[in-house]
Amino acid sequence: MSCSGSGADPEAAPASAASAPGPAPPVSAPAALPSSTAAENKIPDAVTGYYLNRAGFEASDPRIIRLISLAAQKFISDIANDALQHCKMKGTASGSSRSKSKDRKYTLTMEDLTPALSEYGINVKKPHYFT
Amino acid sequence: MADAAATAGAGGSGTRSGSKQSTNPADNYHLARRRTLQVVVSSLLTEAGFESAEKASVETLTEMLQSYISEIGRSAKSYCEHTARTQPTLSDIVVTLVEMGFNVDTLPAYAKRSQRMVITAPPVTNQPVTPKALTAGQNRPHPPHIPSHFPEFPDPHTYIKTPTYREPVSDYQVLREKAASQRRDVERALTRFMAKTGETQSLFKDDVSTFPLIAARPFTIPYLTALLPSELEMQQMEETDSSEQDEQTDTENLALHISMIESRSVTQAGVQWQDLGSLQPPPPGFKRFSSLSLLSSWNYRRILEPRRRTPLSCSRTPPCRVAGMGRRTSSITLICGR
Numbered sequence A: 001m002s003c004s005g006s007g008a009d010p011e012a013a014p015a016s017a018a019s020a021p022g023p024a025p026p027v028s029a030p031a032a033l034p035s036s037t038a039a040e041n042k043i044p045d046a047v048t049g050y051y052l053n054r055a056g057f058e059a060s061d062p063r064i065i066r067l068i069s070l071a072a073q074k075f076i077s078d079i080a081n082d083a084l085q086h087c088k089m090k091g092t093a094s095g096s097s098r099s100k101s102k103d104r105k106y107t108l109t110m111e112d113l114t115p116a117l118s119e120y121g122i123n124v125k126k127p128h129y130f131t
Numbered sequence B: 001m002a003d004a005a006a007t008a009g010a011g012g013s014g015t016r017s018g019s020k021q022s023t024n025p026a027d028n029y030h031l032a033r034r035r036t037l038q039v040v041v042s043s044l045l046t047e048a049g050f051e052s053a054e055k056a057s058v059e060t061l062t063e064m065l066q067s068y069i070s071e072i073g074r075s076a077k078s079y080c081e082h083t084a085r086t087q088p089t090l091s092d093i094v095v096t097l098v099e100m101g102f103n104v105d106t107l108p109a110y111a112k113r114s115q116r117m118v119i120t121a122p123p124v125t126n127q128p129v130t131p132k133a134l135t136a137g138q139n140r141p142h143p144p145h146i147p148s149h150f151p152e153f154p155d156p157h158t159y160i161k162t163p164t165y166r167e168p169v170s171d172y173q174v175l176r177e178k179a180a181s182q183r184r185d186v187e188r189a190l191t192r193f194m195a196k197t198g199e200t201q202s203l204f205k206d207d208v209s210t211f212p213l214i215a216a217r218p219f220t221i222p223y224l225t226a227l228l229p230s231e232l233e234m235q236q237m238e239e240t241d242s243s244e245q246d247e248q249t250d251t252e253n254l255a256l257h258i259s260m261i262e263s264r265s266v267t268q269a270g271v272q273w274q275d276l277g278s279l280q281p282p283p284p285g286f287k288r289f290s291s292l293s294l295l296s297s298w299n300y301r302r303i304l305e306p307r308r309r310t311p312l313s314c315s316r317t318p319p320c321r322v323a324g325m326g327r328r329t330s331s332i333t334l335i336c337g338r
Helices: A045-055 A062-094 A100-104 A110-119 B025-048 B055-082 B090-099 B104-111 B172-197 B231-243 B263-278 B318-322
Strands: B200-202 B212-214
Touching (some): A062 B090, B025 B055, B055 B090, B090 B104, B172 B212
């Protein structure tokens, strides 16, 4: 884990590559910044900005907001892919010669989501019944 | 990360939890944002290859997405303030993401992924505009100390009191005319009423009903009104009479007040006058006031119980008084009404 040296410059321009004379910063986020436009992100800027404001984060540059929303999307999609892998594993474990009907209809269930999340350190426990 | 090869179907992107529409606008905004996140999660799941999802799973992922964004914001702010700054920069976010275990290198590749679903923005609804027919009056503009994002002032008719009556006309000429016309109408109505109910004389010989005139009944003694005292004097004398009460041995003591009446009660008085034959002879000293027997305009205004009090009489018998009689003896008593 390497962190870029965040100097005292308050500009929003990507200056992390040239700030610290220490280890080479492997940050490639600046490359992602200009490419992401508002139309590509699924989460609207207003929604992300609202939740960031609630946490105390006031963004000066809208590109930062888009970066954060992109990161959040990727986070969720990673989990979704892991859950899909779990689902496929359960499907193919029982029998390889299964018709294509199962492959077409994947349903995300809590049984698939729980192990996927546990790999990330998130433990979800839903009660089986309501007391 | 490699996406699933299966193309996402159009439908079945995930169940959406139906949240109850609350009336609080703040709650509505919160729900709207939450729903947006849910749509995003559903589209991400569809991209990943799922056809449908459990409601609990979608809720879980939505909650996680919201928490993730909030945590990024909080953490970035902390890093920013840790270095004695107030404005977060890109570096703060990168540090945050790294600290949260996010592989920042993969971001550009993800941004350029091929299978992307673009969510169309929801249509912007126009603000409900009250039609011109419903607005009544002009709202007061905001004074300068009130910010513009505050709601507008209510309609002026809700707090301005307006009288619902019309101002009465105070023009002198109009008022005089109105008073004169009212008086004429009243007189006309009264004369018509009396003509209908009383005796009439007609102006024309053959046509009785066209112009009925009230029958003229001259008084038998025209100068009586000049002799008798007015009502006011009678009342005053009554009061002084009642202060000196005395027992009387007369069996029948009745009192009566004389007042001018309309011609209608002439017959009444006449009938009652005839029954006075059974009267006892008046007490000695009582000087007969002969003119009173012929009087045809009496009105019994007060009936007093016999032997209870002295008859309050009409002390309007100035001739008797002048003659030197006592007040009681000069009282005129008549049997009164049945």
